[in-house]
Amino acid sequence: MTKRTFRRALAGFWWLTLLFLYLPLAVVALFSFNAANSAASFTGFSLRWYERLLGNEEILSALANSLVLAIVSSLIALGVGCLIGYGMYRHRHRKLGWLIVLIYLPIVLPDIVFGISEMAFFVKLHELTGLLQPGLGTMIIAHVTFQIPFVALIVYSRFVGLDPTLFEAAKDLYASPAKRARHFMLPTIKPALISAFFLSFTLSVDDFVISFFTAGPESATLPIYIWGAIKKGVSPEINAIATLMLGAVAVAAILSLVFSRRRPA
Amino acid sequence: MSDAITTDTADKTAPTSVPQDTARRDASSIALQGLHKRFGRDTVALAGVDLDIRPGEFFTLLGPSGCGKTTLLRILAGLEEADKGQLAIGGRDITEVPPHQRSVNTVFQSYALFPHLSVRDNLAFGLKMRGLPVGERNARVAKIAAFIQLGDLIDRRVDQLSGGQRQRIALARALVCEPDVLLLDEPLSALDAGLRSQLQVELLRVQKRLGMTFVFVTHDQQEAMVMSDRIAVLNGGLIQQVGPPREVYEHPVNAFVARFMGHDNLFPVIARNGETLTTPLGELHVANPGDGALLLIRPETLDLLPGDVEGVNHLPARVIERLYRGSHAEYRLAIAGTTLQATLNNRGRHLPEVDERVTVAVAADDLVTLAE
């Protein structure tokens, strides 16, 4: 096989893989505009499923829950994780093995174990103390728990990439600890904070298993609602919600591309 | 650690520049007393340093890596805390004052320019942190930019600057704060030779015009000699010698200082009889022999006479190696079973060839003795 045919074969394989990756998503998007209530044949273009969505209180409240969950948990994780990331950097010469283990724990724990641990714990806690009834609160807690490590690691690696004498230069140039935080550290790690927030947000929206096990009766998120709808029997409305969520991801993808183009990492 | 010798030469040198503002001069003297610093359990960085730096002085801390010079500078900046000892600037004890409250600024080896800020904002950073109003900030930044001749660099981004440009921005960023003392941590070490000597001259000129106290750290004895009003040579966390460049070069107090200043011709004194010292080279007449155990012969004080010439301090030798350098030639000579370095200026005279027999002549005034 010559080098040229090898490249051609690779290119062919690449396009096939892309087809594999996008076909299921394209089908969801396509059938969201299907006039007929069928997953097998496309009978004509229609926006009826989108119209049905707007009138569906359950879906709108699930959307609100998803957004509140993602934003609130990301913000908390940003604060807490940013502090750990800075602490890990500042004290990187100490023996912090225990902290590393703690930080990696949420990442390596299988979702399902994570989810049922939280569920069992919250149920028991509620039984004993009456605190933390399963609902949006417990979901936020669980999401923050798996977001913290990602924020901490992103912030940490940003600090590690800096010239350590910058910290000393800031001290030398009359910046008090508070001013160092405001005028040096925060602006310097701003790109890291932005990407940490978006990653946290994405992780939260993408999560189903942990949300599923920590949710209460009133706090269904979009994925939980979709899950329920699938379990009850597929309805074309799901295609419409799913397509809207895919659209949000596509926008995020384009933004990230533009962002990374403008700011060479 | 009794071999630490501190020579105070206060009366021999007057500061070369005389700033008019005497209050400012007094504010920029530095006094260090009994500074100790250890890292971890075993690493001794400073083992008791006493030092007085005069206002308006270009003072250099010179020594090999690990000698404690950078630690000393960082203690002055407040970036390290001494384990023991006192530190005063302008007569005020600042041992426990945090760095951001000290009127001291540093030019870092890596320059440490803030990557998230423009050059202009880098320059204004210290003034902003001190709470100066915007108008005054801009005026002072403009003034320093003109003084250091930054030209259009001021509107660039930090990542668009070359090494030499960064160095000058780092200098300007420290100077714009008008500190009592400016600290420079090997600021030229990352630059290539040509740029380096150019910036040496520039730095020296800036210091003389401002009359500011500069404390400069380097491991390069040539650089130290070019720049400094006085040099402190450090080794093993102790000051070995303090003095003006000529004194340190021509009258090193011990073998370490002599070797660090680039001297190789050190010979043990085997016996002494008044002004006549016996060395492996033979008997030499020394004008002020002192009681040092080593004899220092500087290569440039030697004269090479062709053939055998009798006389006081005349030693027969053979040329082993000659390095012709244009303005001068460097010789390695075999003499009484040992070797000796000599430097001969090229005044158009005969330059002895390899294997030629010569007579080494040296004046009794040019020989000094020093401690081990």
Add this chain to the structure above:
Amino acid sequence: MADAGTLPTARSRAMVREARHLLLTVAPGATWIVIFLVLPSAYLMGVAFMSTGPYGLPEMPLSLESFRRLAGFGFLGWSPGNLYTLLRSLVQTLVATALVVVIAYPIAYYIATSRARWRPIMLLAVVVPSWTNQVIRTFGWMNLLAPGTPLSQLAEGLGLIAPNMGLYPSNFAVTLGLVYNFLPFMVLPLYAAFEKLDTAQVEAARDLYASPLRAFRHAVFPQTLPGLLAGIVLVAIPAFGMYVIPELLGGGKGMMLGNLVANQFAGAANWPLGASGAILMLIATFIGLYAMRRIGRRLGGGEEVVI
């Protein structure tokens, strides 16, 4: 000089200050993870060693009953159901991981050898599907594999499935779903490995061995091994504990360990049994992590596998 045994006051003050700083920065997050993850996991492990009470909730006394149940011993004697589930989880994980490697390897190579300006876009194209919710992605496959869809009709035509059955629910659908789900996790570390590839080594090998296949074996493959191992960890561990995909695409006969565990906390309610399954999953996770670290250290030429 200060006595080595006693600390000068300036130093001890600095140490106290640093310790307080460490506590202030790290404590909130560390406490959070301890309270909301370490404690719950510990509680769950405790549950595995308790008896099953009414409604499937755990109660005293301590017992190993749940592990017996997990191994298939029930009120009606032994049944192989749970062991089949376990075996199926293992096989699905192995097959899916192998398929992911086979697909991701040429893809990562192709991206790494494409023009520099296209690489970020190509990487993004591979990663973007994983930004969407897992449930939606899996739902997409349900649409594609349902009875009557072109793919199902094609399979019927080829005689691969019985008429009007559709390609899902089936074990095949689960494998497909797993491969689809985890492909990006393998492409990214492999791409990083290819990007770092020392081409001089490859050229030297081409020079010496002449055959591209041998050059690959001796010069390319060993250099990409750390990335490959990282990818295997990222794929195999979550695949083994997968819940959503077998639940939606597998049906009753496609169940994996994750479903067995989850069901004990939902419909079938037997917390101790579910907890014992979770322990099994944890053990598998840590064995996997440990094995990869060991192999990675031995083969990776000192380069740590980044998890």
